[in-house]
Amino acid sequence: MALQGLEIRRSSASLRGGGTGLRKLPTVAKYIDTSTCIGCKACEVACQEWNDLPNAHTVQTGTYQTLPTMTASFWNLIKFREVETPDHGLQWLMRKDQCMHCDDPGCLDACPAPGAIVQYVNGIVDVDPEKCIGCQLCETGCPFDVPRYAQGTNKMAKCTLCVDRVSVGLEPACIKACPTGCLQFGDKTALLDMARHRVEQLHADGFAQAAVYDPQGVGGTGVITVLKNGDHPEWYGLPRDPKVPTTVSVWKRVLHPIGFVAMAAAVFGAIGHFMAYGPKKPKDTSRESGGEV
Amino acid sequence: MSELRIPGATPARAPTAMQVGRDKEDVLVGDEIVRHRFSSRVIHWTVAVFFITALLTGMPIWSPVFGWMANLFGGLSVCRWLHAWLGIAFVASFLIMFVAWLRDMTFDKSDRRFNVFEYMKFSDKEDPDVGKYNAGQKFFFWAAGVGALALLLSGVVLWWPTYFSQGLRSASILLHDLAFIAFFVAIVGHIYLSTAAEPGTFRSMTRGTVTKSWARLHHPRWYKEVTGGKAR
Numbered sequence: 001m002a003l004q005g006l007e008i009r010r011s012s013a014s015l016r017g018g019g020t021g022l023r024k025l026p027t028v029a030k031y032i033d034t035s036t037c038i039g040c041k042a043c044e045v046a047c048q049e050w051n052d053l054p055n056a057h058t059v060q061t062g063t064y065q066t067l068p069t070m071t072a073s074f075w076n077l078i079k080f081r082e083v084e085t086p087d088h089g090l091q092w093l094m095r096k097d098q099c100m101h102c103d104d105p106g107c108l109d110a111c112p113a114p115g116a117i118v119q120y121v122n123g124i125v126d127v128d129p130e131k132c133i134g135c136q137l138c139e140t141g142c143p144f145d146v147p148r149y150a151q152g153t154n155k156m157a158k159c160t161l162c163v164d165r166v167s168v169g170l171e172p173a174c175i176k177a178c179p180t181g182c183l184q185f186g187d188k189t190a191l192l193d194m195a196r197h198r199v200e201q202l203h204a205d206g207f208a209q210a211a212v213y214d215p216q217g218v219g220g221t222g223v224i225t226v227l228k229n230g231d232h233p234e235w236y237g238l239p240r241d242p243k244v245p246t247t248v249s250v251w252k253r254v255l256h257p258i259g260f261v262a263m264a265a266a267v268f269g270a271i272g273h274f275m276a277y278g279p280k281k282p283k284d285t286s287r288e289s290g291g292e293v
Numbered sequence: 294m295s296e297l298r299i300p301g302a303t304p305a306r307a308p309t310a311m312q313v314g315r316d317k318e319d320v321l322v323g324d325e326i327v328r329h330r331f332s333s334r335v336i337h338w339t340v341a342v343f344f345i346t347a348l349l350t351g352m353p354i355w356s357p358v359f360g361w362m363a364n365l366f367g368g369l370s371v372c373r374w375l376h377a378w379l380g381i382a383f384v385a386s387f388l389i390m391f392v393a394w395l396r397d398m399t400f401d402k403s404d405r406r407f408n409v410f411e412y413m414k415f416s417d418k419e420d421p422d423v424g425k426y427n428a429g430q431k432f433f434f435w436a437a438g439v440g441a442l443a444l445l446l447s448g449v450v451l452w453w454p455t456y457f458s459q460g461l462r463s464a465s466i467l468l469h470d471l472a473f474i475a476f477f478v479a480i481v482g483h484i485y486l487s488t489a490a491e492p493g494t495f496r497s498m499t500r501g502t503v504t505k506s507w508a509r510l511h512h513p514r515w516y517k518e519v520t521g522g523k524a525r
Contacts, residue, residue: 014357015357112357135451139455154374245459246463247463250467251467255471258474259355259477260356260358263474263481266477273485273490277415279490279492280417280490280491281491281507281510282504282509282510283417283510
């Protein structure tokens, strides 16, 4: 939902920017400390409630996970993984899966519908269903496999970082519901400090590989994740070095200009050729009844 | 062919080239030669209509510069839906045309001598061995076939991305894009050559006929075959 009053920083398929660039806001972020998440799913329930999403029928797949994957009407899923680690034995790894609100969003890059995906000045990435055409190209652009397609309505849906709450000074519903404090919300720079501090604590506790996950391949994310096993983001289902797919950048930044040049060249080439070589027509038409076109 | 006789009208005459062209082609009728019979023209224009509408619904998705084209069809959401079906219709009708024209479009030995740069100088020294289609036209036919196949395959992936891998989806974006650019350039050339550049050509796809001098200039061997060996 595109919000009036919160200025847009970037807008999909827009030739010129969507905002004045004058109204500045600090970039907001979610802080997720996977080491203190107990997998209670309060954030999942809060997300469904606040966003008016229907109750989902849970699927038992043999793990402590509500659904196998996010859906168009389930935007916040605690992923559960059992991992046998060499240094710390069997670990239960919980990670809150949702839109990462990338600073350089691949979905926005890939989207062909003007204004269907926007990035507000505070860094929140949002889908406007009214402008979405349901082409699913954002799925291909997203390095985190986040956007979900709603079959019935032919629209994409994902976490909005509760932009409606944030824009009026509230924290997102998931943050509000978290009982352990492993979820925090605020100014990204402040949260990064907090994350680094927590990583130091984890180092002291014997988790030497603990790290902050804020991948720079997508310009950093609006979701800062503290990982006990920071050297193995894939154990949590996170890509090691996520990037906007090269094809999406090649498509928009290389093939588009080439395409425009080629199209113009074809048109001007035809006109130029006609002027240089003229029409090729039979010289002697006197034998025929008509020398018509 | 049944003749409609109107009392008092001029007596029945030999059928005109256009009448012959309803079901025959490559025949000389008076001063005209039937180049494309009715069925050939119908399939060509069917392909053309689906191609143009698929192009017009696809271009606004390609770039917002062409966003205005979406208004012709009721908006971008409609285009996204319509484009896929028009694409299927284009490929299906193209396939029929492909099969129907395949025999005439097969390359032969004389095609090796064709030099597109020489040809585009528009000298009237045409190779006397050029048949119904020159090598450039045959190349266009085959290239369009390859392009249509590329559009179909990549289009199917783009239509139902959920069923395909990220790599295949990404590759399809590029392939669909490249094929579109190639087709755009090709169609500009095709329209230019068949109208302004070579007068007397367009009527072969409307009325189906060409003049003898047109055939002699552009397709000398075909002219000989059709007129029964007469060079003039």
